[in-house]
Amino acid sequence: MHGKALPYLLLMPATLFLCVFFLYPFALVAFEAFTRDGGFTLDNFRTMTGNWKFPVAFWNTILLAAIVVPIQLVMALLMATVVSRLETGRGAALYIFAIPLGISDLAAGLIWLAIFDQSGFLNTLLSNLGLVDRPVMFLGYQSKLTIFVAVVLAEIWRATAIMMVILVAGIGLIPREYHEAAEVFGASPWKRFVKITLPLLRPSLQTAIILRVILAFEVFAVVAALGGTNFPVLMGETYNWQFSLQDRNVAAAFALLILAISVGLTLFFLRVLRVPKEARI
């Protein structure tokens, strides 16, 4: 009896924590999104989608996620494979790759701002090399593309390591026998990667992609530091409606939209990358 109840007892604190600090606030936010002055309404969502900045913010966010996540996935796979192969210095390489993880996203944004700013490192370098005669403005309102590229770079730099760490753990779980058997039959390294590593890495890939996609839709501080109001994203608009425009109902509508996109994509990846029970190691 005692033994059976124990796991549930141990789960209790975490469950309580989730209920109090996630489910309850979530219910409140959902309530605010669908009400105004006490009555049920969809006006908040209409106000949200009717705002001239909404389509811009929406597509910026989608585009950012669509470009950043695949690049990060490829890089993380590459880095994880390299780290797993290392005989010596594996720990050191892992630590070095993971350094950006320890930096908050705002700090990461500021680091890249220091590079791209009009009086930043890149401009200093270019003018010292004699390539430009006056500082170039990379992050001005006319250069949306450079802002976009800077945000993509900063995001890749900052958050690829989190995928890599998950994938390194996943690669470590794949039994060596499969690789050895494939080698005996003369499979090339690429073939072994595609036919053995990738399929067996599915559960880790799933976790890594879901985690990263959710984070990609919550992108905020990096964009705020590099783009300001020149590059609106959904999370930035949420903040704007809550604090500048003092309209918590519309801010709640934005929050729910971000949540809906995240949940939708999570379900999508759970389905696409699912591992049948009999195929699990």
Next chain:
Amino acid sequence: MNALKTLAGAALALSIAIGGAQAQVLFWSTQARPVEETQKMRSEVLKAFDGQVDYQVAEDGPWLTRLQAELQAGSGTIGVLGGLHGDFSTVGADLVDLSGVDVGGVKLNEDYKKLGMLGTGEQKYMPWMQATFLMAANKQALQYLPAGVDLNTITYDQLIEWAKNIAEKTGSPKFGFPAGPKGLKHRFFEGFLYPSYTGSMVTKFRSAEAETAWNKFKELWQYTNPNSTNYAFMQEPLLTGEVWVAFDHVARLADAFNQRPDEFVAFPAPAGPAGRGYMPVVAGVAIPKTSPDVDKAKALVAYMLKPETQIATLKATNFFPVVDVKLPDDMPASVKAFGPVIATMTGAPDALPALLPMGLGDLGGKFNQVYTDSFERIVLGGQDVRGVLEEQATALKALIDQSKAPCWAPDKPSEGACPVD
């Protein structure tokens, strides 16, 4: 709403756990937010108060959220509030009447005192300090000033010509404008550009005159440093030399004058066809009904209005006194530079004061957004002026109707909500 109660409960529990009964007065303010100013408020302005003060600053949003949470919970830790006129209009009903506060012999500016009644019979807040916006120029720019232009009577057309001259002769645009996310650009459109061209802030929002104003501003924008969309405080680009001529709040220009007094000149905001529109900024102190010790809070309010405190505040924040006081000679260079210019601007024959928005309650942010959006769409996005003004006017009208705010200067007083023609 329940979230606020929960939050307040949590905050209350936390403060009880940490401090127990506190003797300090918590001064919860949206002003003097830059770290150095906050520090000076603590170490120089408030130090002489008999009884300890904990001066804490917050951005407008969090400032209001905490205040509302305490008001809803019915008990709080905030003793005294500091904020701009507009910050108080939201919470007027929950402020203690300050008409009985003994300010000693000081003579307060009557206009501002009346503004502090928020249209009621009670003194909702006491005026605390005042400021406005001015133009500043690097002296190197003066050689490009078109012939016959007097800085004290400059017009928008002359400013544009000047900015054009500088851009063409030096090879890069050197007019600067605080159009960054934290810049006060909306105040320029509300209190300077619109009044100067239309004689109005709200009523003539989509008039033909307003269209001219925006087109003029677009012209000026051609000679404006494109980095302006990142500027918050114009003193910084003025000091680095990125910008030679700039518009900003006096508190955001002061550093340039204090660091290199001989390099810069200040001058009044330009005039347009309808006059020289300018916006006075008034900050006040108030006491929320949930203040733990109202008597002590009132003593602090009276202390803030003492001439010595007002001078110390001026030194700390670059906001000018609202009481009659003779400024000593050891004032910072910025104060010496701005004082006469403010007098020239406010005393000009064509002066047209435009007050901060009034009676909008918590829609103040959305009101500003109408002007910011118009700027972003017309000037940055290059959208059609007429079309944007039509759309934004609809948004403006909806806001004004919702708040039922009557017109404020420079618009003529209205019965009921201020009309948007």
